Amino acid sequence: MTITIHRGINQIGGCITEIASASGTKILIDLGHNLPEGDEPSDDIYDNSVNLAALLDGVEAVFYTHPHGDHIGFETEVAKRGIKQYIGFLSKELMILLKGHLAYNGNPKFQAELDAFKSFSTYKEKDEISFNDITITPYFVSHSAPDSYMFLIECDGKKVLHTGDFREHGYRGKGLSSTIRSYIAHRKIDILITEGTMLSRDDSRLMTENELKHKAIDIFQKHRNFFVMCSSMDADRLASFYQAAKAVGKMFVVDGFQWKVLETIGNTLGTKSDLYRFPRRRYYENHMDAIRNASNANGFVMIVRNNRHCRKFIETIFPTLDPKETCFLYSQYLGYILSTHSAFQQRTYDFVHSHEWHIDYLHTSGHASREALAKVCTKLNPRLAIIPIHRDANSDFRTLDMSQDLKDKVLTESRTIEDVEINIK
Secondary structure (H helix, E strand, O other), X not given: OEEEEEEOOOOOOOOEEEEEOOOOOEEEEEEEOOOOEOOEOOOOHHHOHHHHHHHHOOOOEEEOOOOOOOOOEOHHHHHHOOOEEEEEHHHHHHHHHHHHHHOOOOOHHHHHHHHHHHOOEEEOOOOOEEEOOEEEEEEEXXXXXXXXXXXXXXXXXXXXXXXXXXXXXXXXXXXXXXXXXXXXXXXXXXXXXXXXXXXXXXXXXXXXXXXXXXXXHHXXXXXXXXXXXXXXXXXXXXXXXXXXXXXXXOEEEEOHHHHHHHHHHHHHHHHOOHHHOOOOEEEHHHOHHHHHHHHXXXXXXXXXXXXHHHHHHHHHHHHHXXXXXXXXXXXXXXXXXXXXXXXXXXXXXXXXXXXXXXXXXXXOOOOOOHHHHHHHHHHHOXXXXXXXXXXXXXXXXXXXXXXXXXXXXXXXXXXXXXXXXXXXX
């Protein structure tokens, strides 16, 4: 077996992992685009069709852990080559919804992406999928994308676990330990490929999503009206703000796209937990008078996006609000609005500061804490190697609180171990 880390060993995002059997069967785990640099898209060598063709040569299938842009992004070109693409059912539904929304005005790029996603196959948790002598089994993990998975890959007598992005502090994160204990650890993993996003960041304890919900309840009692900026597809965060708004009697307001997202999430995750049901939501473009009335009563919580339609709505309604009773709550990565940070986005900063309202911040990461990373490594106790990806170049997995034996197995350079060739680019 050959494992090739095409990208991710020294950068967050843009991860691409290749697994190839001795007989030549080849699959990719994630095929992500590099993260944008500030307001501008990043350069990516795979935007060049020649480079992408070379990468995809001989690939049987691409398996996506989840549909964030740094894990997916070349789906149209992959589809053109007739290569199978796999993703979770809810992820497929949400991406079809998103691309359909973006393609509404006839944009050919988004239409092609929509067509590509429609052609995706879906996998189910714990169901094996085999391509010749490679078998892939997905297991659910909690992440800021609501339908995320890690993959157990069996090939040439070896077992590799690719975690994708994960966390323990989400609403469904507690299931990680039981999944590892019940379904994976006893399989005796040979090689662990795991994310390490938080390695070089603050190592203090991360706020749980449930704690964030209770903090939101406190914040929502400080002012009457709230414009909240968060991911429109983060089921946990949307649930946190919906439940907090409900607890303090505020109207929960979304736009037409977000309405459909909540409906899609409710039709899937909502069948398993009331947490992901959103029955008392209002569609702001159809309920302007109701929103104005709410602003004079208990107030509203409106999930906002930085687009033309939302900005126009805010411009219309803000003059009718009391600025002293109005707050913009920012719930995304703080680096986007810090002018000294490499990820700073001027457009996002300008949106957050576009009016004379109070500004507050409430967020928790979608990625595993250092404690969770060490726990996963310890519970799995891989026999041969730990390969950290999706991490800053200056981070060191060996600083985690785990045994020296595990630290000695951390691998960031190419090497052949037993009969496994590991190429790290």
